[in-house]
Amino acid sequence: MQNELTLKDIYLAQQRIAGLAERTPLLRSESLSRRWDCNVWLKLDNLQPTGAFKLRGAVNALLGLDKAQRERGVVTMSTGNFGRALAYAGQHLGIAVTVCISKLVPDNKVAALRESGAQVVIVGDTQDDADIEARRLQQEEGLAYISPFDDPLVIAGQGTCGLEIIQQQPQIDTVFAGLSGGGLIAGVGLAVKSINPHAEVIGVSMNQGAAMLESLAAGQPVQVQEVASLADSLGGGIGLDNAWTFAMTQRYMDRGYRVDEQQIARAMLHLFNHERLVVEGAAAVGIAAIEQHQIDLRGKQVALVISGQNLSNNSFAQACHLAGEPNYADL
Numbered sequence: 192m193q194n195e196l197t198l199k200d201i202y203l204a205q206q207r208i209a210g211l212a213e214r215t216p217l218l219r220s221e222s223l224s225r226r227w228d229c230n231v232w233l234k235l236d237n238l239q240p241t242g243a244f245k246l247r248g249a250v251n252a253l254l255g256l257d258k259a260q261r262e263r264g265v266v267t268m269s270t271g272n273f274g275r276a277l278a279y280a281g282q283h284l285g286i287a288v289t290v291c292i293s294k295l296v297p298d299n300k301v302a303a304l305r306e307s308g309a310q311v312v313i314v315g316d317t318q319d320d321a322d323i324e325a326r327r328l329q330q331e332e333g334l335a336y337i338s339p340f341d342d343p344l345v346i347a348g349q350g351t352c353g354l355e356i357i358q359q360q361p362q363i364d365t366v367f368a369g370l371s372g373g374g375l376i377a378g379v380g381l382a383v384k385s386i387n388p389h390a391e392v393i394g395v396s397m398n399q400g401a402a403m404l405e406s407l408a409a410g411q412p413v414q415v416q417e418v419a420s421l422a423d424s425l426g427g428g429i430g431l432d433n434a435w436t437f438a439m440t441q442r443y444m445d446r447g448y449r450v451d452e453q454q455i456a457r458a459m460l461h462l463f464n465h466e467r468l469v470v471e472g473a474a475a476v477g478i479a480a481i482e483q484h485q486i487d488l489r490g491k492q493v494a495l496v497i498s499g500q501n502l503s504n505n506s507f508a509q510a511c512h513l514a515g516e517p518n519y520a521d522l
């Protein structure tokens with residue numbers, strides 16, 4: 192395996208995943224463009240068949256397996272969206288998928304995983320516990336272990352989201368994306384900056400349990416306490432043995448912000464009220480960061496990665512409550 196990813200890997204991924212993962216629309220947001228006095232574009236990866244961008248990396252990873260590995264099957268751990276994407280891709284490609292998850296993962300995500308045909312193993316209170324079980328299955332049953340973020344094929348797959356953004360609107364100069372394990376920001380950052388080195392790539396995490404931001408501040412991967420959040424898809428660690436995304440995030444991400452729960456809720460409700468989009472908290476953190484930190488975007492060409500829409504009615508109701516709006520989930 193090569194030890195560095197390049198733009199070429201992302202172009203290869205783009206060809207490979209076509210047909211299973213969608214090329215999603217990049218839509219101009221009139222409401223946000225007016226609000227921030229700039230041009231804002233929404234990259235609608237919530238419209239992937241599994242409701243989140245993770246399908247890109249999952250498909251690219253499975254298509255990168257050799258024949259023997261395909262026959263033995265794969266295992267992963269995931270807060271939900273990657274597991275679901277891998278299950279979906281596995282079902283379409285005829286590859287058996289086992290997903291290990293922690294007890295924190297919401298019920299709607301567990302149900303979706305099972306519906307997609309994955310074997311689900313629920314173990315422990317953290318993603319790290321789930322990971323230990325996944326590694327055991329790798330050792331004992333010969334399954335190929337696929338990390339939801341720290342894997343070169345996964346990162347290249349997620350990078351196709353950034354490549355599409357630049358292909359769809361070449362003048363984009365600022366990109367915001369949610370930041371958890373860093374697969375998305377690493378891939379998008381590599382794509383965007385390889386084509387336009389002056390573009391800014393900005394990652395956003397929730398206030399507590401921002402594993403990548405704490406690791407960057409410490410200069411090495413560190414463990415964080417997991418805390419429930421509206422942006423539940425941003426939970427989990429980056430792995431103390433992180434091989435790819437820590438270094439790539441250091442290199443390709445210009446800045447990182449944290450946002451609090453109320454700002455995430457308001458951002459979700461903004462998308463609901465003004466764009467008629469229902470998205471999960473992790474998909475709304477870019478808007479939350481711009482509002483909370485009053486980031487000056489005047490005159491810029493801004494892309495926001497709307498990364499997913501897999502939320503329960505309950506989380507949507509909670510967002511309504513936190514944002515001080517009626518409970519639309521009950522209507």
Ligand SMILES: *Cc1c(COP(=O)(O)O)cnc(C)c1O
Pocket residue numbers: 243244245272273339340369370371372373374375376424425471473474498499500
């Ligand atoms: C996984 C995920 C992210 C963060 O991606 P990483 O590659 O883990 O940094 C953001 N939004 C959604 C909806 C996700 O599922």
